[in-house]
Amino acid sequence: MYYPSAGTNGGHLLDYDEFNTFIYSDFFPRRFGGTRTEFFHRFLASCGGKKIEVIAATEECRVFCTSSGKWGVFLFMSNDNAVDIIRKSEIPIEGFCGVVDGCVEGGNKECCNEFPFMSRILGLMGARMIVVSDHAPALLGLNRGEAWMPALWKDLKFPRSLEHQGREFRVNVVSKTAPGFDNAHIFCVERTDGVEEYMRRMRKDRLVFH
Numbered sequence: 001m002y003y004p005s006a007g008t009n010g011g012h013l014l015d016y017d018e019f020n021t022f023i024y025s026d027f028f029p030r031r032f033g034g035t036r037t038e039f040f041h042r043f044l045a046s047c048g049g050k051k052i053e054v055i056a057a058t059e060e061c062r063v064f065c066t067s068s069g070k071w072g073v074f075l076f077m078s079n080d081n082a083v084d085i086i087r088k089s090e091i092p093i094e095g096f097c098g099v100v101d102g103c104v105e106g107g108n109k110e111c112c113n114e115f116p117f118m119s120r121i122l123g124l125m126g127a128r129m130i131v132v133s134d135h136a137p138a139l140l141g142l143n144r145g146e147a148w149m150p151a152l153w154k155d156l157k158f159p160r161s162l163e164h165q166g167r168e169f170r171v172n173v174v175s176k177t178a179p180g181f182d183n184a185h186i187f188c189v190e191r192t193d194g195v196e197e198y199m200r201r202m203r204k205d206r207l208v209f210h
Helices: 010-015 036-045 079-089 117-124 144-148 195-209
Strands: 002-004 021-025 052-057 061-066 071-075 093-097 125-133 160-164 167-175 185-191
Touching: 002 079, 010 021, 010 036, 021 079, 071 079, 079 117, 093 117, 117 125
Parallel strands: 002 021, 002 093, 021 071, 093 125
Antiparallel strands: 052 061, 061 071, 125 185, 160 167, 167 185
């Protein structure tokens, strides 16, 4: 599960049992005062009292694990740099959180739920990806203002077909509530156009990238 512009409230995601590894990114100097240590302590407060062990701490990240065996990496960097690191890892994104992603407050230069950023996320998913979001304009085919107001898209028919950059996806609503987040929904995005060939091409592109 990847959460860009995560702020300090992303600890709720650790309750999502279907995921074992969580990547957070936030270029904290632009969003909060204080030190990285203070910022990370605020994040830990959102973990619901879970026992967290910090494995490594550097200027660019914190690596931690929970007593239940879940792992997390908090990257103190831009979302673009974090996505590049995920791409280099060659691990497909199976979950994405776009709740309060910095496009309204916090100084993020773009909405993580809109194209072009969402294009990068779709390009790194495998056959299936779970999306937790309180606004999903790219997935719903709406503008950002409409996507913020469920009354304007509650009558949309699901599953929805999405075509983007020669790729085809199916978008479904899994739940109209998302534990730990107000006014958020859970979507499922699936590739519908030969994911095996896509993954082969993606691996080839990574070799070029390296």
